[in-house]
Amino acid sequence: MPTPDPALQALIDQDFVPVSLILSSDNVNALCEKHKLEKCDDCHVDFSGTNYLARLLANNPNLLCPPPANVISQKLSQIVQSTKDEGNTLFKSGQTQQAIAKYTMAASLAVQRPPWEANQFMREELSTAISNRSAAYFDLHDFVSALADAETVVSIRRNWSKGHFRKAKALLGLGRFREAAEAVRLGLDYEPTSNELLSFLVDIEKVEKKLEEKKLEARQSKSEAIAS
Numbered sequence: 623m624p625t626p627d628p629a630l631q632a633l634i635d636q637d638f639v640p641v642s643l644i645l646s647s648d649n650v651n652a653l654c655e656k657h658k659l660e661k662c663d664d665c666h667v668d669f670s671g672t673n674y675l676a677r678l679l680a681n682n683p684n685l686l687c688p689p690p691a692n693v694i695s696q697k698l699s700q701i702v703q704s705t706k707d708e709g710n711t712l713f714k715s716g717q718t719q720q721a722i723a724k725y726t727m728a729a730s731l732a733v734q735r736p737p738w739e740a741n742q743f744m745r746e747e748l749s750t751a752i753s754n755r756s757a758a759y760f761d762l763h764d765f766v767s768a769l770a771d772a773e774t775v776v777s778i779r780r781n782w783s784k785g786h787f788r789k790a791k792a793l794l795g796l797g798r799f800r801e802a803a804e805a806v807r808l809g810l811d812y813e814p815t816s817n818e819l820l821s822f823l824v825d826i827e828k829v830e831k832k833l834e835e836k837k838l839e840a841r842q843s844k845s846e847a848i849a850s
């Protein structure tokens with residue numbers, strides 16, 4: 623154990639308030655002594671953050687502490703990547719259901735990234751896996767699930783055109799044309815050069831034009847009907 627910096631130690635001691643706590647039966651979680659609660663308003667304690675870290679360490683007994691961040695990142699990244707790749711292979715070969723299972727696995731691995739690692743990795747890995755799963759759901763014509771996944775992608779990685787693209791496709795699948803057009807335009811605000819979105823916009827504008835023409839036709843035939 624390194625010797626603590628005395629100035630830092632003094633600072634810690636200054637704010638130190640003793641609390642009565644007990645440990646859970648597996649010796650992992652701290653609880654308030656009186657009510658045996660992880661978060662207790664009566665005792666003014668909240669051990670949820672500490673316990674989360676404790677559980678993480680207890681579940682990974684081989685973890686070095688402090689952890690060499692890049693080593694862990696790389697290993698986890700490889701597993702997430704290879705799981706997602708397996709999903710892509712399955713998707714391409716038409717085994718969509720199995721691909722969805724792989725994407726789900728890749729996503730749940732990505733969120734297991736320990737809290738001391740850069741959040742950005744988690745966001746990228748998670749959003750990619752979920753975005754691919756949205757495409758797979760779309761393929762199965764499960765547009766509701768495709769939309770839910772696309773919304774998740776957009777919320778964790780707003781400036782990535784792919785999420786907006788997936789959202790627009792799902793909305794189109796659901797027949798929500800106006801919202802699909804909005805999603806495409808919002809995506810283009812973030813990434814004006816996205817080819818995927820640009821060609822989607824061309825298609826959408828064609829449909830918009832057709833709808834306008836139909837409206838006009840309907841109005842004309844109505845007024846003709848009135849005139850005659």
Ligand SMILES: [Zn+2]
Pocket residue numbers: 654655656657658659662663664665
């Ligand atoms: Zn309590």
